[in-house]
Amino acid sequence: MLDHWPRTFEDFAVGDRVATGSLTVTEEEIDAFCRSFDPQPHHLDLDIADASLLGGVAASGWHTAALTMRLIVDGKILGGSPIIGVGVQNLRWPKPLRAGDRLRAEAEVVKVTPSRSGAPRGTLLLNIKTYDQNDEIVIEMDTTVVLPTRDQ
Amino acid sequence: MLDHWPRTFEDFAVGDRVATGSLTVTEEEIDAFCRSFDPQPHHLDLDIADASLLGGVAASGWHTAALTMRLIVDGKILGGSPIIGVGVQNLRWPKPLRAGDRLRAEAEVVKVTPSRSGAPRGTLLLNIKTYDQNDEIVIEMDTTVVLPTRDQ
Numbered sequence: 001m002l003d004h005w006p007r008t009f010e011d012f013a014v015g016d017r018v019a020t021g022s023l024t025v026t027e028e029e030i031d032a033f034c035r036s037f038d039p040q041p042h043h044l045d046l047d048i049a050d051a052s053l054l055g056g057v058a059a060s061g062w063h064t065a066a067l068t069m070r071l072i073v074d075g076k077i078l079g080g081s082p083i084i085g086v087g088v089q090n091l092r093w094p095k096p097l098r099a100g101d102r103l104r105a106e107a108e109v110v111k112v113t114p115s116r117s118g119a120p121r122g123t124l125l126l127n128i129k130t131y132d133q134n135d136e137i138v139i140e141m142d143t144t145v146v147l148p149t150r151d152q
Numbered sequence: 153m154l155d156h157w158p159r160t161f162e163d164f165a166v167g168d169r170v171a172t173g174s175l176t177v178t179e180e181e182i183d184a185f186c187r188s189f190d191p192q193p194h195h196l197d198l199d200i201a202d203a204s205l206l207g208g209v210a211a212s213g214w215h216t217a218a219l220t221m222r223l224i225v226d227g228k229i230l231g232g233s234p235i236i237g238v239g240v241q242n243l244r245w246p247k248p249l250r251a252g253d254r255l256r257a258e259a260e261v262v263k264v265t266p267s268r269s270g271a272p273r274g275t276l277l278l279n280i281k282t283y284d285q286n287d288e289i290v291i292e293m294d295t296t297v298v299l300p301t302r303d304q
Contacts, residue, residue, distance in 0.1 A: 037218035040225055042234050052234060061237055062221050066189035066214040073192055082194050082204060085213055088293075091240035141240075 007081040008150040009112070009122035016109040020075030025059065025067060027099035033063040058096030064139045065091070068130045071105040077126075081147050086123070091141040095132070102133040110142065120149045159233040160302040161264070161274035168261040172227030177211065177219060179251035185215040210248030216291045217243070220282045223257040229278075233299050238275070243293040247284070254285040262294065272301045 034043040038060035042052035049057040073083060097103075111125035123146050130139045186195040190212035194204035201209040225235060249255075263277035275298050282291045 033218075037222045038225060039222075040234055042236070052236075054236070060218075060221065062214065062218045065217065066185075066212075069212065069214050070189045070191075073190060082192055084194070084204075084206070086245065088243035089241060091243065093238065 007079040007147075009114070009124075009147050010150050011079075012109050012112055012124055014109050014112060018075065018077045018107050020071040020077065020105045020107075022102055022104040023067065023071060023074075024102045025063075025097060025099065027057075030057070030059045030063065030097075030099055033066075034060050037062060054096050056096075056098070058098055061093045061139070064093060064097045064130065065141075067097075067103055068105055068128060068139055068141075071103060071130065072107060072128065075105070077107050078145070078147055083145055084147075085143050085145050087144045089142045089144075091139070093139050094137050097132070097138045101138070103130050103138065105130040114149075120151050121146055122149060123147075159231040159299075161266070161276075161299050162302050163231070164261050164264055164276055166261050166264060170227065170229045170259050172223040172229065172257045172259075174254055174256040175219065175223060175226075176254045177215075177249060177251065179209075182209070182211045182215065182249075182251055185218070186212050189214060206248050208248075208250070210250055213245045213291070216245060216249045216282065217293075219249075219255055220257055220280060220291055220293075223255060223282065224259060224280065227257070229259050230297070230299055235297055236299075237295050237297050239296045241294045241296075243291070245291050246289050249284070249290045253290070255282055255290065257282040266301075272303050273298055274301060275299075 041048040042054055043060060046057060105128055107126045107128045109124055110127050114122045123144050126143050128141055128143055129137050132138050193200040194206055195212060198209060257280055259278045259280045261276055262279050266274045275296050278295050280293055280295055281289050284290050
């Protein structure tokens with residue numbers, strides 16, 4: 001597990017891993033995000049939430065995704081290079097995110113792909129898992145990011 | 153194109169489509185989201201943004217995803233049934249989202265899958281596309297949602 005990664009495409013290899021710091025999500029943040037982006041009764045109303053498939057008030061899944069982005073940006077998982085995603089596969093939410101949960105993420109390089117056109121960049125396929133304080137996964141995805149080569 | 157859909161699993165068929173209303177994203181909203189979840193210079197600093205792959209200040213891709221959720225919740229694309237996603241495939245951002253862009257979404261049923269265990273629910277695979285005011289796609293994804301059967 002590396003502390004941080006270097007910044008250009010050539011410096012990455014399949015199997016490289018990096019861990020982020022952590023953050024704690026509050027009830028107020030969950031509520032504010034849902035009111036802005038996912039205003040459904042099963043997120044906002046306690047009685048309805050308890051009776052729903054989620055079994056209680058839980059964050060919007062897109063909040064969990066956004067918090068994962070915050071973790072990997074703060075964690076400088078590309079060693080300070082901009083993190084620009086072009087696509088996501090296999091996104092799943094195995095467990096609801098609840099107020100008070102403390103999150104951390106891990107990223108692993110799954111594939112490295114040079115530019116087909118010879119442009120001074122390449123893409124990395126990263127598997128990203130975000131864990132709660134019980135080391136259970138709240139979101140997992142495979143993200144393709146683009147970054148420059150050394151010669152750019 | 154249906155105005156709205158009925159609410160239980162049995163009422164959906166492959167090929168059903170629904171369109172949402174629209175919303176406009178502001179510079180302040182883009183800035184606030186990036187500060188909370190994606191605080192990278194290419195989102196927040198105009199000079200750096202102009203020089204980046206994005207060619208100017210653009211929203212976080214997770215903001216585009218969250219706004220799509222807002223559109224499909226307000227659009228009641230499951231006819232008022234809760235919209236609970238369990239996973240996403242093939243998420244891509246073909247074009248950056250900019251301040252002032254007006255968004256609308258369309259959803260189409262790609263697959264209907266009854267519960268394997270016989271539980272009173274099923275899943276729908278929905279292709280969701282979000283368009284800007286030029287009818288260009290800013291985000292597209294295939295989302296699996298779970299919803300109850302009539303007998304639940």
